[in-house]
Amino acid sequence: MKNLIDKCNRCGFCRAVCPSLAELGWESASARGRIFLAGRVLSGKAPLTAEVVARLDQCLLCRNCMSVCPVGAKLDQIIMAFRRLEAEELGVAKGKKVILGALADHRDLLSSLAPAASMLEHIPFKERASNGAVFRLNKKARVLPMMGGKPFLSQVQSVEVDNPLKKVAFFTGCHINFVGINVGRSVINVLARNGCSVWVPSAQVCCGVPFFASGEIDKAVGMVRHNIDVLSRLDADAIVYACGSCGTGLREWAGHPEVGPEYLEKAKGLKGKIFEIGEFLIDQLGVKELPALPKPTRITYHDSCHLAFTGVKEQPRRLLKMMGNAEYVEMPDAATCCGSAGLFSVTHYPLSRQINDKKIKSILAVRPQVVTSGCPGCNLHIMDGLNKADNEAVVSHYIELINNAYECTPEAGQ
Amino acid sequence: MASKLLQKKLSEEFKRDQVLTAKEELACYSYDSGIYTLFHYFEPDAAVLAKSVNDVIKTLAIARELKVPVVPRGAGTGQAGGALAPTGGICLDLSGWKDIEQVMPEDYQAFVRPGVTLDELNKAFAPYGLYLPPDPSSGSACTIGGMAANNTAGQRSLKYGAMDRFVMGLEVVLPTGEVVTLGGKQARVIKSVSGLDMKTGLFVGSEGILGVITGIRVKMAPVPPARAGILFLSADKKSVPALIREVYKAGVVFSACEFVLVQPSAEGTVAKNLSDLRLPSPLEMVLLMEFEGNLPGVAWELNRAKEIAASFAGTSTVAESREQMQRLWFLLDEAEGGVMGSRPGTKRTPGGEDIVVPPSRLIEALDGIQQLVGKAGVACVNFGHAVFGNIHTGLLIKPDDAEEMKKVETLIDGIHALALALNGSTTGEHGTGIVRSPLLTQEHGQAAEMMRRVKNLFDPDNIMNPGKILPADRR
Numbered sequence: 001m002k003n004l005i006d007k008c009n010r011c012g013f014c015r016a017v018c019p020s021l022a023e024l025g026w027e028s029a030s031a032r033g034r035i036f037l038a039g040r041v042l043s044g045k046a047p048l049t050a051e052v053v054a055r056l057d058q059c060l061l062c063r064n065c066m067s068v069c070p071v072g073a074k075l076d077q078i079i080m081a082f083r084r085l086e087a088e089e090l091g092v093a094k095g096k097k098v099i100l101g102a103l104a105d106h107r108d109l110l111s112s113l114a115p116a117a118s119m120l121e122h123i124p125f126k127e128r129a130s131n132g133a134v135f136r137l138n139k140k141a142r143v144l145p146m147m148g149g150k151p152f153l154s155q156v157q158s159v160e161v162d163n164p165l166k167k168v169a170f171f172t173g174c175h176i177n178f179v180g181i182n183v184g185r186s187v188i189n190v191l192a193r194n195g196c197s198v199w200v201p202s203a204q205v206c207c208g209v210p211f212f213a214s215g216e217i218d219k220a221v222g223m224v225r226h227n228i229d230v231l232s233r234l235d236a237d238a239i240v241y242a243c244g245s246c247g248t249g250l251r252e253w254a255g256h257p258e259v260g261p262e263y264l265e266k267a268k269g270l271k272g273k274i275f276e277i278g279e280f281l282i283d284q285l286g287v288k289e290l291p292a293l294p295k296p297t298r299i300t301y302h303d304s305c306h307l308a309f310t311g312v313k314e315q316p317r318r319l320l321k322m323m324g325n326a327e328y329v330e331m332p333d334a335a336t337c338c339g340s341a342g343l344f345s346v347t348h349y350p351l352s353r354q355i356n357d358k359k360i361k362s363i364l365a366v367r368p369q370v371v372t373s374g375c376p377g378c379n380l381h382i383m384d385g386l387n388k389a390d391n392e393a394v395v396s397h398y399i400e401l402i403n404n405a406y407e408c409t410p411e412a413g414q
Numbered sequence: 415m416a417s418k419l420l421q422k423k424l425s426e427e428f429k430r431d432q433v434l435t436a437k438e439e440l441a442c443y444s445y446d447s448g449i450y451t452l453f454h455y456f457e458p459d460a461a462v463l464a465k466s467v468n469d470v471i472k473t474l475a476i477a478r479e480l481k482v483p484v485v486p487r488g489a490g491t492g493q494a495g496g497a498l499a500p501t502g503g504i505c506l507d508l509s510g511w512k513d514i515e516q517v518m519p520e521d522y523q524a525f526v527r528p529g530v531t532l533d534e535l536n537k538a539f540a541p542y543g544l545y546l547p548p549d550p551s552s553g554s555a556c557t558i559g560g561m562a563a564n565n566t567a568g569q570r571s572l573k574y575g576a577m578d579r580f581v582m583g584l585e586v587v588l589p590t591g592e593v594v595t596l597g598g599k600q601a602r603v604i605k606s607v608s609g610l611d612m613k614t615g616l617f618v619g620s621e622g623i624l625g626v627i628t629g630i631r632v633k634m635a636p637v638p639p640a641r642a643g644i645l646f647l648s649a650d651k652k653s654v655p656a657l658i659r660e661v662y663k664a665g666v667v668f669s670a671c672e673f674v675l676v677q678p679s680a681e682g683t684v685a686k687n688l689s690d691l692r693l694p695s696p697l698e699m700v701l702l703m704e705f706e707g708n709l710p711g712v713a714w715e716l717n718r719a720k721e722i723a724a725s726f727a728g729t730s731t732v733a734e735s736r737e738q739m740q741r742l743w744f745l746l747d748e749a750e751g752g753v754m755g756s757r758p759g760t761k762r763t764p765g766g767e768d769i770v771v772p773p774s775r776l777i778e779a780l781d782g783i784q785q786l787v788g789k790a791g792v793a794c795v796n797f798g799h800a801v802f803g804n805i806h807t808g809l810l811i812k813p814d815d816a817e818e819m820k821k822v823e824t825l826i827d828g829i830h831a832l833a834l835a836l837n838g839s840t841t842g843e844h845g846t847g848i849v850r851s852p853l854l855t856q857e858h859g860q861a862a863e864m865m866r867r868v869k870n871l872f873d874p875d876n877i878m879n880p881g882k883i884l885p886a887d888r889r
């Protein structure tokens with residue numbers, strides 16, 4: 001840990017990209033400040049107090065600082081180590097505990113809540129209505145669940161196509177499983193429409209990221225190992241995900257020191273097989289054409305921090321621009337954080353709202369009809385912000401919109 | 415006790431989220447990006463987040479009343495300890511005051527508040543094809559206020575100059591509380607010799623010891639359309655100054671001319687990082703020559719430089735566009751990274767990191783630094799702005815090794831002394847700060863006393879950033 005902390009040379013470059021610093025303004029809210037404070041506590045120079053914790057908890061773990069750090073300082077690992085100490089000595093905050101507990105141990109309970117969550121589906125066009133597609137601008141009326149409202153994992157097991165180009169396993173992640181059910185459905189449909197057989201390995205568990213973020217490292221490590229075991233056993237050409245944060249969990253967290261060399265080695269076998277959905281469509285399947293949207297539609301795209309961190313930036317945009325009738329507009333500062341950051345938006349709602357207000361301003365500047373991103377979590381938070389701003393734009397995962405275009409276009413031969 | 419009173423007074427005057435007094439907050443104002451805080455730890459007694467002229471006036475009034483220091487701070491990317499509070503007092507954090515108040519593209523100007531960063535300013539002017547040319551590597555984070563206060567330069571200051579060429583006017587709040595506009599009360603000009611030049615002659619580069627810069631009127635320049643360059647790997651570092659002279663004399667105006675010294679112990683690691691290139695043997699220095707301007711001019715400069723470089727011992731890699739130049743800059747970084755690999759497990763820290771020597775004595779100075787570094791038993795990476803003879807030294811050290819750190823302190827003194835012995839200067843762009851203030855009289859003689867008189871004139875109570883530039887021992 002000391003090495004991780006010493007790595008920071010306090011150049012301050014990270015100040016330019018930190019969403020919480022941009023709102024709060026004081027140095028302790030910068031990555032540099034957080035590393036400094038965590039370092040003082042972890043090296044015993046300062047006591048672990050609620051005061052220090054409160055400051056480190058203002059970090060969204062968006063990793064923007066890491067993408068500009070010239071020396072590769074690992075702020076995320078430092079915060080995680082700190083939060084572990086915090087969890088051990090002061091306990092995990094109650095609110096976080098309830099949610100994390102549900103993800104880890106009470107997935108059944110969450111499952112029973114899923115039907116309510118399906119109200120949050122975000123589909124801009126009503127499915128092949130008798131008089132053609134109708135653009136739905138009134139979000140408040142947008143309550144029609146497309147599926148039964150049961151968790152995704154319990155609904156869809158597999159979709160087979162003849163002579164598949166690729167056999168793809170879909171890692172859903174918790175959000176898609178419980179809340180973003182239509183996103184999961186869209187991933188499967190779009191893959192099938194592009195010649196892939198898809199199945200959803202039922203033994204998958206949470207990617208571990210929320211547990212790392214809360215300092216519950218042991219649980220997180222267990223989940224990472226479990227998923228590595230499950231995914232390594234699959235006879236798949238590719239493993240596809242559709243949530244930026246899950247992507248970091250799948251692609252990087254095998255590298256956490258506590259996951260251990262044996263699993264790191266095992267994870268190497270998965271390297272080159274794990275892709276974000278847009279990345280897979282563009283880079284692996286070489287998709288060059290998509291169906292048109294039923295009506296001219298002004299669309300913009302928000303970069304989820306974690307997705308952009310793994311290098312997925314251009315592919316979703318290219319896909320969106322490919323659809324006929326899509327009028328793509330780039331919002332200013334598309335890559336700045338939306339303030340969601342998973343549990344952060346629950347535990348630090350006012351700050352996360354403040355950060356989101358800036359995002360909403362950027363979005364409104366380009367007057368979109370549909371706001372897309374590659375992260376179901378970002379979408380929820382953006383939707384909340386648009387609602388507060390009394391704006392009618394629809395928010396959807398970009399894959400939902402693509403699927404929507406497919407659904408409004410009859411399949412060839414039909 | 416005094417600090418409690420200070421905190422109380424500030425809290426009465428300011429909104430809650432503008433005054434910081436908690437230990438955890440103040441600890442985060444104990445550092446900048448320099449080496450000094452590896453040896454020393456100081457906190458201010460309070461920090462104020464100023465966002466208006468009135469905030470600054472109020473802060474200075476309290477400081478005057480209680481006779482406590484005020485330390486202006488931008489992004490804290492400085493390396494000379496200028497933004498530290500060695501004797502406590504108030505850290506005046508201006509980094510959140512980010513208004514770009516006037517955008518005047520037709521007049522090639524902007525008026526900004528001190529917390530705007532260089533990148534933010536350039537972004538606002540991008541639609542007009544204008545930018546602020548001084549380009550420190552810290553440009554994404556450092557503030558225009560900090561750049562003016564430090565007279566910051568950059569890799570391309572060879573062609574364009576440092577901040578003093580671009581600051582056309584300043585608004586400053588003096589420690590006495592007076593607000594003064596320098597460069598003409600209502601002027602919006604980019605040329606003027608009216609009156610004594612107090613803006614660039616005095617305040618630019620004053621590192622916060624004369625007053626607080628609250629507004630900066632800067633000249634913006636058109637973004638040059640073309641860029642090209644050569645990465646020259648020299649087999650004979652001694653011939654590099656002659657190569658630079660030849661190119662310069664041929665009528666080529668470099669936009670940048672950067673070097674990385676490859677000492678024998680680092681040749682292997684550098685070669686590994688540059689393995690895509692044709693490497694000379696030995697590899698002693700990496701030189702990046704860049705040209706910027708209009709397309710035909712740049713093509714001519716590139717060609718001339720290429721011809722001249724061909725007669726020197728080494729190999730050249732050419733870039734003909736902005737995009738290709740990015741690769742050359744990347745390779746230069748890789749060379750630097752390679753040198754860092756020469757002492758693994760160490761921390762790279764700036765120390766004696768900004769000396770300047772007469773251009774013809776560059777190699778002599780580099781050899782001198784290597785000797786001193788060898789004597790201290792550490793290693794270093796030397797790079798910098800070749801035409802100026804401005805050497806940045808990154809020491810590769812083990813901060814936990816107390817013995818070594820003692821030697822490092824002596825080493826830093828040695829590097830500064832070496833600069834002066836070679837008719838050089840202790841700092842080319844990073845500033846005097848606290849780190850180099852003890853050497854002021856040695857470097858400037860009688861002129862140091864004049865500087866003290868100027869400071870006393872503006873700041874009779876010595877509350878503005880004491881101990882910086884002028885050593886703290888006496889006033």
Ligand SMILES: Cc1cc2nc3c(=O)[nH]c(=O)nc-3n(C[C@H](O)[C@H](O)[C@H](O)COP(=O)(O)OP(=O)(O)OC[C@H]3O[C@@H](n4cnc5c(N)ncnc54)[C@H](O)[C@@H]3O)c2cc1C
Nearest residue numbers: 488489490491492496550552557559560563567622627843
């Ligand atoms: C990796 C790295 C690379 C760098 N490269 C360069 C380079 O190429 N060229 C270069 O010149 N520098 C360079 N620097 C040094 C530094 O970044 C610049 O000098 C920068 O302009 C300082 O700006 P800042 O906002 O961080 O100021 P700070 O560090 O906060 O302050 C610097 C000094 O200015 C004073 N000050 C700040 N704001 C005000 C104000 N509004 N009014 C009065 N006084 C004020 C402070 O008291 C202090 O003395 C580099 C630093 C780093 C870490």
Ligand code: SF4
Nearest residue numbers: 008009011012014069
């Ligand atoms: S960019 Fe990296 S090294 Fe620089 S201050 Fe931030 S964390 Fe530290």
Ligand code: SF4
Nearest residue numbers: 018059060062063065
């Ligand atoms: S992870 Fe995000 S919020 Fe946390 S310090 Fe880095 S940039 Fe700031």
